[in-house]
Amino acid sequence: MRITWVLPRDHRRGVGGYAVVYGYANRLARRGHQVTVVHLDPVPRPSLRHPRAALVEVARWLGRLVSTPGADYSPDPALRRRSRPWLHRRAVAGSDAVVATAWRTAAPVAAVAPPPHGFYFIQHHETWDGPPREVDATWLLPLSKIVIAEWLADVAAELDALPVAHVPNAIDPAVHSLTVPPHDRTAASVAMLWHPKAWKRSRDGLAALALVREQVPDLVVDAFSISPRPDDVPGWVRWHHAASPAEVAAILNSAAVFLSPSEAEGWPLPPAEALACGCALVSTDIGGVRDYAHPGRTALLVPVGDVPAMADAVLRLVRDDALRLQLATAGAQLIAERFGWDTAVDRLLTALSGAGTPG
Numbered sequence: 001m002r003i004t005w006v007l008p009r010d011h012r013r014g015v016g017g018y019a020v021v022y023g024y025a026n027r028l029a030r031r032g033h034q035v036t037v038v039h040l041d042p043v044p045r046p047s048l049r050h051p052r053a054a055l056v057e058v059a060r061w062l063g064r065l066v067s068t069p070g071a072d073y074s075p076d077p078a079l080r081r082r083s084r085p086w087l088h089r090r091a092v093a094g095s096d097a098v099v100a101t102a103w104r105t106a107a108p109v110a111a112v113a114p115p116p117h118g119f120y121f122i123q124h125h126e127t128w129d130g131p132p133r134e135v136d137a138t139w140l141l142p143l144s145k146i147v148i149a150e151w152l153a154d155v156a157a158e159l160d161a162l163p164v165a166h167v168p169n170a171i172d173p174a175v176h177s178l179t180v181p182p183h184d185r186t187a188a189s190v191a192m193l194w195h196p197k198a199w200k201r202s203r204d205g206l207a208a209l210a211l212v213r214e215q216v217p218d219l220v221v222d223a224f225s226i227s228p229r230p231d232d233v234p235g236w237v238r239w240h241h242a243a244s245p246a247e248v249a250a251i252l253n254s255a256a257v258f259l260s261p262s263e264a265e266g267w268p269l270p271p272a273e274a275l276a277c278g279c280a281l282v283s284t285d286i287g288g289v290r291d292y293a294h295p296g297r298t299a300l301l302v303p304v305g306d307v308p309a310m311a312d313a314v315l316r317l318v319r320d321d322a323l324r325l326q327l328a329t330a331g332a333q334l335i336a337e338r339f340g341w342d343t344a345v346d347r348l349l350t351a352l353s354g355a356g357t358p359g
Contacts, residue, residue, distance in 0.1 A: 001096040002034045006105045009041035010069035014226035016269045017123045020169055022073035027345050029078040036080040039069045043085050087112055097352040106138035116354055118143040124266035125155050128199055146351050149267040151287025165351035168291050169267045170344035171276045171335050175245045178278040180253040182328040188216050188318050191255035193270045194225040205261035208310035222251050252277035257317050263304045275331035280324045282313040298331040
């Protein structure tokens with residue numbers, strides 16, 4: 001097939017949704033498909049009140065247009081990659097499938113890729129990134145919809161935007177896998193992702209771990225982030241700035257518990273990667289984790305924003321070896337058996353070929 005993915009402007013490493021798209025694009029290219037990734041980078045509209053800043057903004061935009069995007073997402077050499085200020089028909093001519101990603105790319109794709117060639121790869125209900133009415137309207141465009149999580153299929157039903165194909169994300173065992181048996185880890189060790197976006201609620205996670213430390217003073221906490229260490233992060237947190245995937249996997253294989261405090265996710269990668277690496281998972285009870293975080297079987301789930309409940313769940317796993325090992329073992333097995341890349345690519349190709357709607 002000839003497949004064109006359409007992403008927003010190029011971002012450096014650290015955007016999970018981009019990593020997923022490039023993960024698919026790479027594997028599709030290796031299977032012999034002709035794959036192009038187009039980043040839409042609209043013409044900036046800088047304020048003329050600050051001419052120097054305006055010139056800098058325009059210069060950076062021009063630099064992005066002449067450079068090859070996506071370098072930080074390990075692109076396969078076979079991929080065609082380019083940045084464009086807008087999407088025109090010539091850019092997608094001959095494509096069997098043109099795939100919108102973030103909500104701002106959906107209308108441009110619908111304008112140049114009529115059915116059955118236009119698709120919408122939905123990774124989140126992106127009302128956090130735009131006006132809800134405009135975001136919801138993209139779900140009703142004449143595009144075949146692919147959702148990465150069951151809860152997004154429920155959103156589609158609420159918006160009268162069915163049918164959808166369900167294609168869950170995948171975890172690469174070559175990067176994230178269990179290398180240190182859970183029973184060989186220090187029970188009082190926790191890892192978490194720290195993210196500056198407020199809806200990730202990273203500060204809730206640190207507040208919960210502070211409560212745990214009152215009961216377990218020797219608690220070891222590792223936080224990894226694309227951001228430098230904020231001034232208000234306590235000194236007892238071991239900070240890992242811009243860790244590589246291999247370094248993150250090593251952190252996860254040293255931790256007994258992984259804490260995910262977010263209030264909204266599409267299908268979050270870090271908790272799934274933690275399960276693959278043998279961590280016992282404590283997560284907020286949000287739709288995005290429900291594809292793999294099964295209460296009492298592969299995870300302990302707590303209400304969003306309930307810091308004491310979060311702390312109690314972590315403390316329970318630190319003190320209950322049998323439960324912690326049970327969750328860790330079952331979680332790693334689930335990820336290995338159900339969320340491999342070969343399966344994900346097969347399901348995606350089924351959706352893109354129109355051969356049916358994978359369940």
